């Protein structure tokens with residue numbers, strides 16, 4: 132299996148924000164080029180990379196996003212440098228003094244937060260920034276923290292969401308490219324997910340994927356009871372907005388089943404991940420059969436777990452912190468996606484419908500004989 136870790140570390144070196152994905156996209160395209168995988172970009176900058184060979188039973192798409200919550204400067208005036216939060220970060224995690232990294236004058240420069248104020252618009256947050264000289268409207272930035280660190284079994288990063296999804300899809304795509312079985316796998320790397328599934332919606336709206344494609348969204352999503360770190364990737368039956376498609380889930384289940392057959396230590400979970408939305412929801416609105424794969428995530432959107440759990444906060448305050456995932460869950464996600472691309476080559480074995488119909492056949496006569504009471 133292609134190792135997703137070095138690719139994750141590489142992507143993590145290029146901070147991104149909604150609408151500011153150019154650097155991370157460039158790193159992604161270099162990885163695709165180095166593996167000889169062809170790619171295109173749609174008019175909105177979403178990246179589509181496709182491995183197609185033979186006549187597989189089912190065409191698949193795997194979707195992840197390149198952006199992560201961050202901020203942009205909206206005005207520089209008599210009251211200072213004013214910014215706007217891009218993406219959902221709880222205001223409790225943005226105390227005065229929060230260190231920032233700002234792209235100003237073409238360079239990353241240190242900055243810090245003076246204050247974060249709730250806006251009249253629900254969820255919107257205005258930031259007052261102690262910015263480097265020369266800051267201007269249109270500059271942008273991220274929270275200052277390590278881009279990527281391996282800490283025992285944990286990977287701590289600013290943006291597990293969704294670079295871990297991108298890296299596990301890349302690994303599956305590279306495995307598919309190196310294989311010899313029938314496959315039609317499109318990896319879709321989108322922009323501006325954190326602004327409201329924008330890139331994914333535009334890909335779906337343009338019909339860039341054939342309509343019989345099954346779409347698998349791959350995301351880090353807040354860990355929940357029943358979706359725990361280190362217990363394997365989570366087959367995601369839905370998100371906070373909608374439930375997904377059983378036929379699409381069946382492809383993931385079949386792949387997970389064949390991994391378990393070959394390796395009794397194989398671990399995967401199955402859960403409704405209601406901690407947020409994911410891009411499967413956008414594709415579902417346009418008639419695609421969708422499902423999801425999630426990596427249980429700590430410090431979701433850089434907000435310390437304690438803020439969500441309403442446990443007592445540390446005295447130094449709940450400032451933004453790196454997200455973290457379990458290394459085994461990432462490796463498991465890459466493995467499961469790789470196997471899913473293989474399993475889609477032929478028809479699915481022994482579906483639930485076949486089992487139900489066999490039972491119905493067995494008991495049909497008995498039910499008919501006793502139909503009258």
Ligand SMILES: [Zn+2]
Pocket residue numbers: 200292325432
């Ligand atoms: Zn997110």
